[in-house]
């Protein structure tokens with residue numbers, strides 16, 4: 001029965017606008033083991049009574065905080081529609097929040113390299129009590145039955161607008177940044193997926209219309225040799241297909257010689273978790289880079305012809321008003337307004353249960369209670385003006401978006417509000433000259449380790 005079509009339902013909760021990869025990977029492992037799972041993407045459809053009742057087991061994929069919030073709600077609906085159905089969760093945020101999930105929401109939680117453990121569970125095996133950290137034999141992700149690529153994120157670059165495919169060349173990460181959800185699961189390890197497997201998935205997505213590929217590895221340059229092989233293989237077979245990837249500042253510096261090679265193979269932009277320009281904040285987050293490195297990364301990527309798209313954690317307990325003004329002025333002075341979605345300037349540090357930050361004494365004075373409904377700890381800045389600024393810039397973002405204001409205008413409003421709050425004197429926004437800079441970007445943003453609230457997602461440009 002459990003092997004029949006639809007008896008296992010794999011539910012993707014949110015993958016930042018991409019066609020789901022995590023459920024497609026799980027589906028491939030299950031099909032190889034003789035199962036016929038159905039896949040549902042909650043970003044594109046709803047859980048219907050017929051689908052819920054056909055399922056014996058419903059497995060929610062929650063790689064991100066927003067996905068977990070969506071998944072928890074959907075699990076409640078599933079239980080109403082089909083009392084007694086077995087509910088499982090997998091993904092980084094499932095692991096961080098496992099106590100909460102296992103207290104009445106889920107029957108089990110898996111994390112790490114978990115697909116073979118999922119197969120084992122569905123054939124009556126025990127659920128591992130730790131994240132699975134061993135090399136798997138990866139099949140090609142199974143994407144049949146998912147909504148077509150034209151329902152998903154596109155690459156926007158000047159006049160070019162093409163569907164963007166999404167693959168991973170590796171999972172996990174070698175690094176241990178304190179605020180990131182990956183180290184508590186992967187503990188400084190990463191696992192490469194064979195080039196041929198990734199290329200076969202790219203091939204399928206290009207055949208389905210993708211003109212651009214996002215390498216969704218937590219950090220593409222954890223394995224620079226593997227990254228080079230992937231980029232070369234992609235370019236050899238599809239010379240017109242472009243790509244983007246994510247890499248930390250430290251890696252952009254360390255692997256600087258590789259950047260022009262990646263550009264020649266079709267790399268258009270790199271997302272990099274700059275997070276902050278404050279060395280104090282960077283040290284608390286154990287990011288592995290300092291302020292000066294950000295300027296160097298900017299120089300190196302410009303020299304290579306690679307657009308740098310920084311992601312930020314604009315508000316942390318250690319961010320001062322001066323730091324914030326400095327960050328906004330950096331964005332303006334470096335001509336990065338179109339490189340950074342303005343919503344990045346509103347992002348507040350997320351502290352989920354299981355966060356590495358909780359092990360640091362330095363976070364304790366600011367930490368409030370765990371708010372299970374929000375799936376994270378409340379924290380308060382020691383300077384109430386900073387929390388007030390966070391609320392103000394969030395409102396300015398929402399207002400600017402509802403007016404359809406240009407990013408230059410929104411960022412200038414944010415800058416003047418920050419200076420006003422810092423100096424205690426009203427400062428009016430300076431006049432701005434709207435410009436459209438053809439910086440390559442995806443039609444939906446990527447947030448490395450901090451996320452906006454779901455209600456903020458509608459404000460993404």
Ligand code: SF4
Pocket residue numbers: 173174175176177180181182183218219248273448449
């Ligand atoms: S923030 Fe990036 S580099 Fe740091 S642990 Fe997470 S994925 Fe790795």
